Every structure is written in C-alpha cells, then in structure tokens.
Amino acid sequence: MAMKRVLIVNKTFPAAGLELLKNKVQYTVVPHLDFEPESLPTIKKELKNVDAIIWNTKHRLTGPLLDLAGPNLKCVSTMSSGTDHIDIHEFEKRQLPLGSTPQVLDDAVADITVGLVIAAARRFKEGVAELESGDCKFGVQWRLGQDIAGSTVGIVGFGGIGQAVLRRLRGFDVKRFLYSGRTDKPEAKALGAERLPIEELLRLSDYVILCCPLTEETRHLINDKTLGIMKQNAVIVNIARGDVIDQDALYRALKENRIFAAGLDVVTPEPIAKDHPLVQLPNCYILPHVGSATIETRNAMARISARNVLLALEGKPMLNPVI
Structure with a gap:
C-alpha cells in the first residue's frame, strides 16, 4: 500500500519533526523560504494530490490553494499558535481537520x-x-x-x-x-x-x-x-x-x-x-518576530505538527485540533 504524501511548505522545518514522519509517510519539503519569490509558486506546484500539509509558512492558506491539493487532502497542521493566516471558514465548509501548536511556545x-x-x-x-x-x-x-x-x-x-x-x-x-x-x-x-x-x-x-x-x-x-x-x-x-x-x-x-x-x-x-x-x-x-525562536521550542512545535498530521491520517483526533 502506497505511503501517504505529506507536504511541508518551508525548508526550515526542524529535523525533530522529520524524524517522526520518517518511514511513516512520504514527505516533500519545499526548498524555499517565505520571502523567496519561488516559494509560493513551488508550494502551488507541490500541493497537487497530497494527503496532508504542514503549513509552516506565513503565506495565507486559502480555498484556492486547498483546491489545488484536491480530494486526497485529509488534514492540515500549522506550525504556529495563531491561525490568522488560515482561512478557517474554508476548513469549516470542507469539514477538513486543522491542527496547530499552541501552549508549547x-x-x-x-x-x-x-x-x-x-x-x-x-x-x-x-x-x-x-x-x-x-x-x-x-x-x-x-x-x-x-x-x-x-x-x-x-x-x-x-x-x-x-x-x-x-x-x-x-x-x-x-x-x-x-x-x-x-x-x-x-x-x-x-x-x-x-x-x-x-x-x-x-x-x-x-x-x-x-x-x-x-x-x-x-x-x-x-x-x-x-x-x-x-x-x-x-x-x-x-x-x-x-x-x-x-x-x-x-x-x-x-x-x-x-x-x-x-x-x-x-x-x-x-x-x-x-x-x-x-x-x-x-x-x-x-525585534524580528523571534518570540518562539528557541531550539527546544521550535523542535517541540515541529513534533506536534508532525504528530497532528500522523494522527489525523490514521483517523484519530489531533493533539491540538483547531477544527
């Protein structure tokens, strides 16, 4: 049986999260940072037919982007506490599980x-x-x-x-x-x-x-x-x-x-x-938005977002569900 496909949309995702995903899913990491002009076009290209997304970016996640993923998409997790960069209404409308990483930061x-x-x-x-x-x-x-x-x-x-x-x-x-x-x-x-x-x-x-x-x-x-x-x-x-x-x-x-x-x-x-x-x-x-920027905190956020999608792909509740 083919492994589920997980897209990680920013190359700075910590290795601590990748370690949890290894051998459980097939993951792809977008090789760009948010401010690089290739970032969003590459995300759009890689979104097609993924089963889960770790949205570790400041780009806004909207309905048209979710449409690019298609019907295979089962869940999304941010690597953040806030979700103001997520179109929550689209997730509610689609009944699509969404997770986040609060409290740890x-x-x-x-x-x-x-x-x-x-x-x-x-x-x-x-x-x-x-x-x-x-x-x-x-x-x-x-x-x-x-x-x-x-x-x-x-x-x-x-x-x-x-x-x-x-x-x-x-x-x-x-x-x-x-x-x-x-x-x-x-x-x-x-x-x-x-x-x-x-x-x-x-x-x-x-x-x-x-x-x-x-x-x-x-x-x-x-x-x-x-x-x-x-x-x-x-x-x-x-x-x-x-x-x-x-x-x-x-x-x-x-x-x-x-x-x-x-x-x-x-x-x-x-x-x-x-x-x-x-x-x-x-x-x-x-300061340049460094509130959660410690090694331990970012590693913990990566682990939680990884576990969020792994649990949802198994049909189980996320650690920190938003929807």
Missing part, C-alpha cells in the same frame, strides 16, 4: 515579552545607539527610563502566554495586574489578576502587553482613540500580531511623546523595511 514567548518590557522601558535602543556611535552623555539625568516595581501592568488576552508573562513579572514587584478578555479566566484569582474592560485597563496601566489573537474584533484594537486613553508614561508591548496595532497611530503617539515607548516582536509587514518610520523612532524597540 508559551514560555519562550513570555521570556521575549519580559525582555521587550525591560528594553523599551529602560531605553535600550537609545543607549546602545549612543554607545555604538561614541556619543554617550553620562550623568544622573542620562537616559532615564520607567520602573517596573510598583507599576500597574495590563495584559490584553489572558491565555497561556498572558499568564506566563504575569508569572514572570511577579518577581519584579508589580503593584497591580489587570487583564481584559471576553470571559473571566479561572486562573486569574490565583495569579492575582483583575479583569477590567479594555478602556479602563488602558487608562490605568503603566505597561500594556498585547497577547490576544488577531481577529476582526482585535484588528487595530490599539488606534488613535485607544492610544489617547493611555498614560503619557505608558509602555506598550506587542507579541500578538502586528495588525492588533494601527501602526500609523502608534507612530504618531510615539513621535509626539503621548506614550513613553513601545516594544514590538510583531509588525506589519514582516520583515519590516529598515526605513519604516517606526524603525527610525528612538523610543520604538523592534
């Missing part, structure tokens, strides 16, 4: 989040730039930043990542933790977090940390109006998705010093151009 992303909080609040970008240019102006008023101790931290989206961020920040003697979301989280009481409407959270918080999924409801959640609610000393950190923030509005708020600073691991587009206005701001510290 919570700790790595939470670590990066704390790093961004510190870097933005303590003006790392400006200090390093002056050091590298030989223009340091030492003195008691040089490059003063914001304290975390005694502050109010508001977390927008209180799932696994948001909770992991709070646990780390507790060691910084934060005075008050707030969170916003659709429902009360049962973990909140033990963690000492208080749920408030988003407007109230923004008004009270010294640090605003965005951990929410990107949906039509959260797209441009941070905009001219909501930035206007925030404190002038506020630091905003985004590890969710770039489009949760209206970047033009953020640029204006930072440029005019209406908020203190921003730390971003996600932007739109990615990668962001080196001459983008946000990149030029001294009070905007940007």
Whole structure:
C-alpha cells in the first residue's frame, strides 16, 4: 500500500519533526523560504494530490490553494499558535481537520515579552545607539527610563502566554495586574489578576502587553482613540500580531511623546523595511518576530505538527485540533 504524501511548505522545518514522519509517510519539503519569490509558486506546484500539509509558512492558506491539493487532502497542521493566516471558514465548509501548536511556545514567548518590557522601558535602543556611535552623555539625568516595581501592568488576552508573562513579572514587584478578555479566566484569582474592560485597563496601566489573537474584533484594537486613553508614561508591548496595532497611530503617539515607548516582536509587514518610520523612532524597540525562536521550542512545535498530521491520517483526533 502506497505511503501517504505529506507536504511541508518551508525548508526550515526542524529535523525533530522529520524524524517522526520518517518511514511513516512520504514527505516533500519545499526548498524555499517565505520571502523567496519561488516559494509560493513551488508550494502551488507541490500541493497537487497530497494527503496532508504542514503549513509552516506565513503565506495565507486559502480555498484556492486547498483546491489545488484536491480530494486526497485529509488534514492540515500549522506550525504556529495563531491561525490568522488560515482561512478557517474554508476548513469549516470542507469539514477538513486543522491542527496547530499552541501552549508549547508559551514560555519562550513570555521570556521575549519580559525582555521587550525591560528594553523599551529602560531605553535600550537609545543607549546602545549612543554607545555604538561614541556619543554617550553620562550623568544622573542620562537616559532615564520607567520602573517596573510598583507599576500597574495590563495584559490584553489572558491565555497561556498572558499568564506566563504575569508569572514572570511577579518577581519584579508589580503593584497591580489587570487583564481584559471576553470571559473571566479561572486562573486569574490565583495569579492575582483583575479583569477590567479594555478602556479602563488602558487608562490605568503603566505597561500594556498585547497577547490576544488577531481577529476582526482585535484588528487595530490599539488606534488613535485607544492610544489617547493611555498614560503619557505608558509602555506598550506587542507579541500578538502586528495588525492588533494601527501602526500609523502608534507612530504618531510615539513621535509626539503621548506614550513613553513601545516594544514590538510583531509588525506589519514582516520583515519590516529598515526605513519604516517606526524603525527610525528612538523610543520604538523592534525585534524580528523571534518570540518562539528557541531550539527546544521550535523542535517541540515541529513534533506536534508532525504528530497532528500522523494522527489525523490514521483517523484519530489531533493533539491540538483547531477544527
């Protein structure tokens, strides 16, 4: 009996995932990175007649691409926590199993989040730039930043990542933790977090940390109006998705010093151009979307996505089903 065919759509898929697939399926790895012009055309070519797909790419997975795979397609797994790059409606319409890799990346992303909080609040970008240019102006008023101790931290989206961020920040003697979301989280009481409407959270918080999924409801959640609610000393950190923030509005708020600073691991587009206005701001510290980029985390994500498709091909529930 012929082996099932699995397509992996980006060449950076870790060997830890390939090892699980070996001798169980016939897999093909697209030999390109997302930004290479050959990437999407090659994916389209290789999609035909596959039984499963590991969608480890930022390209959007749409109905027409699923059509290219044809009737043999049994399942898809992302190698990501978020699914905003997937046309979920198409999967629901086709009753096609879809898996993802949440939770396994919570700790790595939470670590990066704390790093961004510190870097933005303590003006790392400006200090390093002056050091590298030989223009340091030492003195008691040089490059003063914001304290975390005694502050109010508001977390927008209180799932696994948001909770992991709070646990780390507790060691910084934060005075008050707030969170916003659709429902009360049962973990909140033990963690000492208080749920408030988003407007109230923004008004009270010294640090605003965005951990929410990107949906039509959260797209441009941070905009001219909501930035206007925030404190002038506020630091905003985004590890969710770039489009949760209206970047033009953020640029204006930072440029005019209406908020203190921003730390971003996600932007739109990615990668962001080196001459983008946000990149030029001294009070905007940007990382190239490295939240889950540790060896162990990426290996674990690869293993989960591989197991998702192997289980689905056997007619069993995925480890982390979305649909």
